[in-house]
Amino acid sequence: MLNESATTATDVFEEHRSVLFAVAYRMLGRVADAEDVVQDAWLRWSGADHAAVREPRAFLVRITTRLAIDRLRQVQSRRESYVGPWLPEPLRTDVAAAPDTAERAVFTETVTLAVLVVLESLSPLERAVFVLREAFGYPYAEIATTLDRGEAAVRQLAGRARRHVEERKPRYEVDPDRQRDLTERFLAAAAGDDLDGLLRLLAADARLVGDSGGKAKAPLRVIESADKVGRFLFGITRTVPPGLEFTVLELNGGIALLAHQDGVPDSVLQLAVVDGKIQTVYIVRNPEKLGSLAAG
Structure with a gap:
């Protein structure tokens, strides 16, 4: 009772x-x-x-x-x-x-x-x-x-x-310190136009999974192999609009990057790590899935 x-x-x-x-x-x-x-x-x-x-x-x-x-x-x-x-x-x-x-x-x-x-x-x-x-x-x-x-x-x-x-279930590492280190190195390589450095962070069979729901720009198919993933990411860094800001935070139990454009959540990027290499890059750009992060 x-x-x-x-x-x-x-x-x-x-x-x-x-x-x-x-x-x-x-x-x-x-x-x-x-x-x-x-x-x-x-x-x-x-x-x-x-x-x-x-x-x-x-x-x-x-x-x-x-x-x-x-x-x-x-x-x-x-x-x-x-x-x-x-x-x-x-x-x-x-x-x-x-x-x-x-x-x-x-x-x-x-x-x-x-x-x-x-x-x-x-x-x-x-x-x-x-x-x-x-x-x-x-x-x-x-x-x-x-x-x-x-x-x-x-x-x-x-x-x-x-x-x-x-x-x-992929056998990803969940060490937050290693994940944070790789995330920061990934962001530095991408922002610094360092394609070779970016490729060195990726596993040979790396994958990129983008979710836009057709409401934003993102790959409509999974991109596979380090070379294709690296070159895709290297390409989009050259079209990043001015004013895009990144915040490191914990999402779904792991370190992630939240990109804001003029204070509005634009995208989330999270890296899955195996043996010290980036195995999968997850990108969420569907605006309907970013609203709850507006206060973050």
């Missing part, structure tokens, strides 16, 4: 809001979609019989997960017609604390761009099980209740999802 003190339904919801958003974002990969799901969860919570709720957090996570599954099924059809590669919406994680139920490293790994891209290929139920189990450490029995499935079925979904992610 809820404590018969001055604690209100709003106080209880606000206490768990950050966890609900964390679940919804990992399910959907979009800040706006996650916020909508959390708002819908609040509406469900505000109309619930609070006296009958023994564990508010479990109740709220259950509502949020089910709403996120429904929303994911809706947005998946829209993503099939998305123009160019699709990347998750960048999320600031330097101001988001991991919940007590998960270690920081594991919690952060499940929000990286690379992992979220892999999660896109899971079914909504597989994704829900993976998120609740791997990011938040929920027991199988509780996940089964959340999804209204048998525990044996949930264990099968978890095993299938985990194998899928492990097979497809």
Whole structure:
């Protein structure tokens, strides 16, 4: 039962809001979609019989997960017609604390761009099980209740999802100091017209994935090989408009560059590192995915 003190339904919801958003974002990969799901969860919570709720957090996570599954099924059809590669919406994680139920490293790994891209290929139920189990450490029995499935079925979904992610997840390094160093060297080489220096930072099979949604200039296909990636990046640095400013910050658990043009977010660039070399360059330029960074 809820404590018969001055604690209100709003106080209880606000206490768990950050966890609900964390679940919804990992399910959907979009800040706006996650916020909508959390708002819908609040509406469900505000109309619930609070006296009958023994564990508010479990109740709220259950509502949020089910709403996120429904929303994911809706947005998946829209993503099939998305123009160019699709990347998750960048999320600031330097101001988001991991919940007590998960270690920081594991919690952060499940929000990286690379992992979220892999999660896109899971079914909504597989994704829900993976998120609740791997990011938040929920027991199988509780996940089964959340999804209204048998525990044996949930264990099968978890095993299938985990194998899928492990097979497809790139083995990126997550050392923030090394990532920051490479990011700064990358920016210096690009800004200094140092093509050779830029190429030395790239792995031989480097890739560049750009997300514009057809709403800004970005490659409509993945660019592959160090030479092609380096020359593409070298080319665009020569057309950078005056007044473009870069900020180094933490997005999705890793160091990233946020470019501002006249105070408005223009693009996000993040580097995935393997064995001290840049393996993948992620660029997000779709303005609809940069709005939440306006205050950053």
